[in-house]
Amino acid sequence: MKRNLAKLLxxxxxxxxxxxGLxxxxxxxxVLWRGISVLDLQLFFGNASPLSAILGKVAVFDGIFPALVGTLWLVILSLLLAIAPGIGCGIYLSFYASVRQKWLLNTMIDILAGIPSVIMGLFxxxxxxWLKNHFFPQANSCLLLAASCLALLVLPTLIAxxxxxxxxxxxxxxLNACALGLKRGVILWHFLLPxxxxxxxxGVILALGRVAEDTAVVMFVGAVANAGLPNGLLGKFESLSFYIYYNSQNYQTQLELQNAMGASLVLLCLCGFLLFLGIVLQRISKRNFNVFKPKN
Structure with missing residues (x-):
């Protein structure tokens, strides 16, 4: 009976x-089949010169290059805002917090993890x-606000x-480090964190993918069709996820729908590249910072 159950499992x-897997x-x-047919320079730059577009000399209105740049800026800025508090809170929960503090913080983190991205965008x-009505009349949706909301979304992942x-x-x-009389900060920095x-x-890699693909937040707080390259943290921007949503819902020709599929393939490749980069960083870190590695 037990053998049959084991085979069944x-x-x-x-x-x-x-x-x-399938x-x-x-x-x-x-995605590859639908998107590879339009994957060329025109998809990225439209009728603009690629070199001039990259240097910012001409605007790109019918390509995904501004959306690609906006997505990269969004990923970088969101992680810069989320990594320090996320890792810091995780360290506090595992190393310093009391039982009551752990319960309170874990409850708040679980609530934050359960908030849908559309609610975060609405927030x-x-x-x-609220800022426009009470403090800053010039306040508007922008890259910084979108990155801040996305940073809140990925905080639970980084903390956990x-x-x-x-x-x-x-x-x-x-226990061995404590027996040697080392302070908690020294133990944490030189032994536990490595x-x-x-x-x-x-966790950072998972956060990368979440930020790059999210659509609901950027729809509410920053992404604009044909906004061009972001001109600062308080400026409008484009993102690949919003470009895909907008073109697939409002396409007028079959080519526009195909461009949305091409952008989907580009976004998939971008997430794959970020994943590959994270794996490379993991291996480099493992090779160079192993505290138990014997020194010659």
Whole structure:
């Protein structure tokens, strides 16, 4: 009976893994099939000169280059705003917080993790209206506000991965370091964080993908069709996710719909590149900062 149950569970796990793998493969192949036919310089720059567009000398109104640049700026700025508080809160939860503080913070983090992105976008939009009516009449939707809302969205991911990575470090390491009379800050900086760095970087990689693909937030608080390259933190911007949504919902010709599929392929490649970059950083970190690596 137990042997039959084990075989059944094994078969079920194989079937589930195959279904997930085939579904992901089918999605990737479909996006590749629909988008690769329009993947050329005209998709990125339209009728503008590529070099002039890259240097900012001419505006691009019928290509995805401004949306690509806006997405990159959005990812960078969101992570700059989220990494420090996310990792800091994860460290506090795993290393310093009392039982009551852990319960309170974990409850708040779970609530934040459960907030849909459309609600976060609406919160950002209402924040603009409040600032405009009470403090800054010139306040408007912008790149900084969109990045701030997206930073709030990815905070739970960064906090959870940091906390779990630190808690997964062997307790013997902590006990031995304490027995040597080392201070908690020294133990954290020189022993625990180096051992937990791969898990923390994994959280950053997950946050990268979430920021790059989110549409609801940027729709409410910053992204504008044909806004061009962002002219500052308080300026309008374009994003690939908004470009895909806008063109797929409001296309007038079949070419515009095909361009949306091409932009989907570009966004997929961008997320894949960011994932690859994160993996490379993980391996470099593992090679160069292993505290147990013997020195010659």
């Amino acid at each position: 094994y078969g079920f796990s194989i079937l589930g893994s195959a279904c997930v 579904a992901v493969l089918a999605l990737l192949l479909w 950002g939009f209402l924040s603009i209206l 991965t940091t906390k779990e990575s630190l808690l997964s470090v062997p307790q013997d390491l902590m 051992q937990a760095r791969n898990g923390i970087l994994s």
